[in-house]
Amino acid sequence: MGATKLRVAFIGAGQIAEKVHLPVLSQMKDKVELVSIADTALEKAERLAGKFLIETTFQDYNEMLSRVGPDAVWVCTTNKFHASASLAALRSKCHVFCEKPPAMNEVEARQMLTAAEEEGRILSFNFNYRFRGETLAIKKFIEGGELGEIYVCTAQAIRRRGIPGWGSFTNRDLQGGGPVADIGVHMIDLALHLMDFPEPKSIVASTYRKIGNRKGIGLMGKWNPHGFTVEDSAFGLVKFRNGATMIIETAYALNTKERSVMNLHLHGDRAGASLFPPEVYTEMHGELIDINLPFIETGDGHKRSIEAFVENCFGNVLPIPTAAEACVVQKILDGFYESADLDKTIEL
Numbered sequence: 001m002g003a004t005k006l007r008v009a010f011i012g013a014g015q016i017a018e019k020v021h022l023p024v025l026s027q028m029k030d031k032v033e034l035v036s037i038a039d040t041a042l043e044k045a046e047r048l049a050g051k052f053l054i055e056t057t058f059q060d061y062n063e064m065l066s067r068v069g070p071d072a073v074w075v076c077t078t079n080k081f082h083a084s085a086s087l088a089a090l091r092s093k094c095h096v097f098c099e100k101p102p103a104m105n106e107v108e109a110r111q112m113l114t115a116a117e118e119e120g121r122i123l124s125f126n127f128n129y130r131f132r133g134e135t136l137a138i139k140k141f142i143e144g145g146e147l148g149e150i151y152v153c154t155a156q157a158i159r160r161r162g163i164p165g166w167g168s169f170t171n172r173d174l175q176g177g178g179p180v181a182d183i184g185v186h187m188i189d190l191a192l193h194l195m196d197f198p199e200p201k202s203i204v205a206s207t208y209r210k211i212g213n214r215k216g217i218g219l220m221g222k223w224n225p226h227g228f229t230v231e232d233s234a235f236g237l238v239k240f241r242n243g244a245t246m247i248i249e250t251a252y253a254l255n256t257k258e259r260s261v262m263n264l265h266l267h268g269d270r271a272g273a274s275l276f277p278p279e280v281y282t283e284m285h286g287e288l289i290d291i292n293l294p295f296i297e298t299g300d301g302h303k304r305s306i307e308a309f310v311e312n313c314f315g316n317v318l319p320i321p322t323a324a325e326a327c328v329v330q331k332i333l334d335g336f337y338e339s340a341d342l343d344k345t346i347e348l
């Protein structure tokens, strides 16, 4: 690592790099130097290099890694390339901050974990919901024992008509899946994080493609129904070895009331909680009460997530998603699709 600053390079110059990561990192000039950006579509890398004053651009990330020698690499590609790009960066002795989902499958996620361990580098993932103020607040109740044993949770990532009209989010070969892998993964990770990563035992799930495969109203841009190879909604149930259960409900398009729901409901034997908005449901003095937290600072989860990773690169250990945790998340995603594809319960 450079004497004072973390030399950061990007692989993938799409919308998440432009709208989230580069704006945050470019405000961290005392700690971070943006040294290079690679994208197979070179013009996208060049545009962002101009906008964020990044020194060099490449079409081939391997060339970037060998010629620039960054300290840390942000992997912001289409999901299919998370593993190959992260592995190349880790083997080039870089710390890696990879977008979610971790990979296309658990095998890839384990290869990434092994590479990070062998190279002694930090590998983490942008599970930004862990860093939201609501999560940090509810976590205090959980750690304080107020919820007791959490034995059921419902993870929801449901959009009424939110099929992404950009990128390759509707292409299963490139993304690994639809709403489960793209948005459900955030709430699945959040549930595991708040339940202290119980070991999954089995999963049963169903996926549907009922709306995305025809023309329709798009609240997140226009998509091509002919290239729509992912599920548009999916529902699953995970059982854990400690007896707990997670219900997963996720959709890009579903005939339902709300435009969008991203939430996690936790049910413990002493209290329950929802995350967005943060509330706790319990009993006191013989009465049922709801506790809400109207004054917490919700904050920007992405910003805190990025800052925590950077601090870790400087040797300041702050809690961040680990590569081992990512393997558990990926195991659940794999099981979810396998169960739906084979129409049976999968032992995990």
Ligand SMILES: NC(=O)c1ccc[n+]([C@@H]2O[C@H](COP(=O)([O-])OP(=O)(O)OC[C@H]3O[C@@H](n4cnc5c(N)ncnc54)[C@H](O)[C@@H]3O)[C@@H](O)[C@H]2O)c1
Residues within 6 Å of the ligand: 011, 012, 013, 014, 015, 016, 017, 038, 039, 040, 041, 044, 061, 076, 077, 078, 079, 081, 099, 100, 101, 126, 127, 128, 166, 167, 168, 182
């Ligand atoms: N954490 C979040 O909330 C969040 C939100 C949106 C997207 N994401 C994730 O970010 C990633 C990118 O999403 P996006 O919306 O920016 O998509 P995008 O399609 O806008 O950008 C992806 C970019 O990767 C580039 N690319 C593809 N293969 C490459 C390769 N082999 N080498 C170099 N570049 C390559 C593409 O040309 C494109 O510019 C996805 O994994 C997505 O799941 C995360």
